[in-house]
Amino acid sequence: MTTPGYQQALGRKIAAERRRRGLSQPGLARMIGRSVAWVSQVERGVRKVDRMSVLETLAAALDVPLGELAAEAPVVAAVAEEPPDARGLRLLLSGAYALRAMLDSRRPPALSTLDSRSRRAWELTHTARYAELTDLLHGLIPDLESAARALPEPQRPRVYELMAVTYQACSAALAKLGEPEAAWIAADRAMAAAERTGNPLLVAAGAFRLVFVFLTAHHYDQAEETARTAAEALQPLASQGDPQAMSLWGALALQRAVTASRVNDPDNAYRHLEAARQIAERLGEGRNDYDTEFGPANVALYEVAVAVELGDAGRALRAAATVDASGLSAERRARMLIDVARAHAQRRQVQEAVSALRQAEGITPEQVRTHQMVRQLVSDLLTMHDPPSRELRDLAGRLASAKLCG
Numbered sequence: 001m002t003t004p005g006y007q008q009a010l011g012r013k014i015a016a017e018r019r020r021r022g023l024s025q026p027g028l029a030r031m032i033g034r035s036v037a038w039v040s041q042v043e044r045g046v047r048k049v050d051r052m053s054v055l056e057t058l059a060a061a062l063d064v065p066l067g068e069l070a071a072e073a074p075v076v077a078a079v080a081e082e083p084p085d086a087r088g089l090r091l092l093l094s095g096a097y098a099l100r101a102m103l104d105s106r107r108p109p110a111l112s113t114l115d116s117r118s119r120r121a122w123e124l125t126h127t128a129r130y131a132e133l134t135d136l137l138h139g140l141i142p143d144l145e146s147a148a149r150a151l152p153e154p155q156r157p158r159v160y161e162l163m164a165v166t167y168q169a170c171s172a173a174l175a176k177l178g179e180p181e182a183a184w185i186a187a188d189r190a191m192a193a194a195e196r197t198g199n200p201l202l203v204a205a206g207a208f209r210l211v212f213v214f215l216t217a218h219h220y221d222q223a224e225e226t227a228r229t230a231a232e233a234l235q236p237l238a239s240q241g242d243p244q245a246m247s248l249w250g251a252l253a254l255q256r257a258v259t260a261s262r263v264n265d266p267d268n269a270y271r272h273l274e275a276a277r278q279i280a281e282r283l284g285e286g287r288n289d290y291d292t293e294f295g296p297a298n299v300a301l302y303e304v305a306v307a308v309e310l311g312d313a314g315r316a317l318r319a320a321a322t323v324d325a326s327g328l329s330a331e332r333r334a335r336m337l338i339d340v341a342r343a344h345a346q347r348r349q350v351q352e353a354v355s356a357l358r359q360a361e362g363i364t365p366e367q368v369r370t371h372q373m374v375r376q377l378v379s380d381l382l383t384m385h386d387p388p389s390r391e392l393r394d395l396a397g398r399l400a401s402a403k404l405c406g
Contacts, residue, residue: 004248005303006305007046008045009051010069011044011045011149011326012043012045014069015168017062018062018064021062023062024370025039025043026264030263034405035311036264036311037311038311047288047380048383066294086132086177087332089130089170089173089179089182090182092138093182093186093189094143095142097142098113098145100142101145101148102149104318106146106148107145109164111151114140114144114162117139117140117143118144118162118166120139121133121136121165122165123138124227125172125328127329127331128174128334129366130177130237130370133170133173135203137166137169137170144159144162144166148163148265156381157390160200161194161197163189163193163288164190164194164197165202165291166190167189167193168186168205169291171184171187171190173208173214175216175368176331177371178371180216181212183200183212184210186288187209187212187213190206193271195208200233200237201245202290204233204234204245204252204290205248205292207229208248208252208255211226211259212255214329215258220259220262227252228256234248243361244289245291247287247290248289249278249279249296250279251292253273253275253276253293254299255300256270257305258302260272261305261306261309261369264310269306269309269326273303273306276302280295280298283295283297286298293328296399297323297324298332301323303315303316303319303337304336304340305321308339308346311346313343313347320340323336331364334363334368337359337360337363338356338371338377340356341353341354341356345357345381346377348384350384350389354381354391354392354395355391357374361398374390375399378395379396
């Protein structure tokens with residue numbers, strides 16, 4: 001277990017190396033994908049940094065050998081060091097199903113059957129039931145590939161629409177599981193299928209999913225470029241009052257808000273958030289066009305997320321207290337509680353953070369136990385409180401068990 005003296009010495013060393021490189025705290029924060037508040041807390045020695053992956057990231061950003069930056073760096077038994085195993089979904093994307101469909105003469109299932117299974121894929125994604133999703137997709141994707149080649153030409157645009165929607169669900173799940181490379185493949189296939197439908201809104205929905213991939217991979221410039229260009233393309237339709245286009249435009253604005261918050265740009269983060277809020281008010285109701293869940297409640301959830309990313313725990317908790325998320329999916333409700341836990345952690349309110357995580361776990365157990373952000377958060381909480389509470393130890397144990405079973 002680390003000591004306060006060690007943390008303070010490490011913080012002073014990080015601050016000295018940052019100044020040596022001519023970096024500001026916001027500059028270092030952008031380089032390592034953290035908030036300015038996090039950097040400040042580390043340099044003051046009030047936040048523990050004893051996960052080797054974080055120390056390696058800091059050493060690389062500061063251009064100093066790890067052994068020099070943190071010669072006595074301890075390594076906690078972190079539940080967050082490795083992403084959860086999404087092997088089943090990765091293998092699914094590796095299958096030669098298109099080739100098999102080209103050579104297979106078997107008749108595919110009816111469109112109505114494919115439609116219901118595709119909708120089921122999003123239901124499982126929204127409830128974070130990833131094992132069931134994997135089982136479903138292992139049969140659905142080969143069937144869609146067969147249908148795209150075997151069904152009559154007039155039915156094929158609908159097949160490609162279902163294929164796009166299904167690959168979007170796959171991409172969303174992989175992004176949440178901390179697998180950006182595989183999620184990118186799925187998002188690209190969704191975009192390709194969407195283009196074959198001739199439906200620009202479905203292509204925009206594919207861009208929306210691709211932004212999530214870039215956010216997961218910390219490619220914030222690509223996230224902003226994808227969201228910006230998609231939003232600009234949608235602007236004429238949204239300006240004409242097309243509700244689906246408005247909903248997609250608003251969802252992209254929320255993504256731009258998160259992207260700006262990740263690079264410590266509060267002005268643009270809150271500007272995009274306000275633009276999304278205005279669109280949501282014009283629509284006047286919560287919508288789920290193309291599975292974006294856009295609406296006033298989701299905008300409120302994003303305000304919590306943006307405030308947490310910017311290190312403003314007070315604003316995040318105040319916003320969370322006013323949110324009515326009852327109409328949103330289980331995945332979104334649980335995600336807000338994860339952000340609430342992060343806000344409490346920023347205030348070093350360990351028990352409150354654990355309570356929020358346990359509430360989230362009660363809503364979507366699989367999401368909480370396999371989410372990379374939760375694993376990192378629990379690892380951080382373990383270092384904040386010596387000894388950790390029984391509730392925190394039990395939660396860490398469940399996350400570790402999920403990792404072993406992944």
